Amino acid sequence: GAGVSQSPSNKVTEKGKDVELRCDPISGHTALYWYRQSLGQGLEFLIYFQGNSAPDKSGLPSDRFSAERTGGSVSTLTIQRTQQEDSAVYLCASSSNRAAYEQYFGPGTRLTVT
Amino acid sequence: GDSVTQMEGPVTLSEEAFLTINCTYTATGYPSLFWYVQYPGEGLQLLLKATKADDKGSNKGFEATYRKETTSFHLEKGSVQVSDSAVYFCALSTQGAQKLVFGQGTRLTINP
Numbered sequence: 001g002a003g004v005s006q007s008p009s010n011k012v013t014e015k016g017k018d019v020e021l022r023c024d025p026i027s028g029h030t031a032l033y034w035y036r037q038s039l040g041q042g043l044e045f046l047i048y049f050q051g052n053s054a055p056d057k058s059g060l061p062s063d064r065f066s067a068e069r070t071g072g073s074v075s076t077l078t079i080q081r082t083q084q085e086d087s088a089v090y091l092c093a094s095s096s097n098r099a100a101y102e103q104y105f106g107p108g109t110r111l112t113v114t
Numbered sequence: 115g116d117s118v119t120q121m122e123g124p125v126t127l128s129e130e131a132f133l134t135i136n137c138t139y140t141a142t143g144y145p146s147l148f149w150y151v152q153y154p155g156e157g158l159q160l161l162l163k164a165t166k167a168d169d170k171g172s173n174k175g176f177e178a179t180y181r182k183e184t185t186s187f188h189l190e191k192g193s194v195q196v197s198d199s200a201v202y203f204c205a206l207s208t209q210g211a212q213k214l215v216f217g218q219g220t221r222l223t224i225n226p
Binding site: 035 | 159165203212216219
């Protein structure tokens, strides 16, 4: 079946602009996760959704970052007033209730802030 | 807090060599442990997992054993191939936390 998909695959934006990153999880997966992969920080957890609610937002680095999930499916990560330190690859993952710890990752969105 | 430490890379080996990538962890409770692999130009893929002490995860010739006494989950392969060249990440997840905590990653290059 189809895996996790993310769009866009690449995004170049100017400092100060807002960006939206999209994630389509595997059909039927109730849990969805956002991570960030950067050279200096490695792979960092950002936020976790169960259904449409986010019981763990502890990894969001600042209030410029927000995320939502609708219909228990698609999720959007929004970064407002982007800064150069936001440049990274943003990864989305999903998992099912049956195997909650087995997360399946999308290909990522490479964000470059100039 | 929970953390994962894995051996720094890069690691370069010749084809058919024996591979070990060390991974140790710090966690409250009893975590599940994972190895993920990222091949060039591809996304992260789950390579293997172990959910309790003394479990051995295995896949594609790779193995790792959950050692509670040494808080370790070292990745091994008896004979590596050029196609194993990738970045390998050790990770843990604790019950109730859901999120994965990753090590820094180890870049492995296999030369023919």
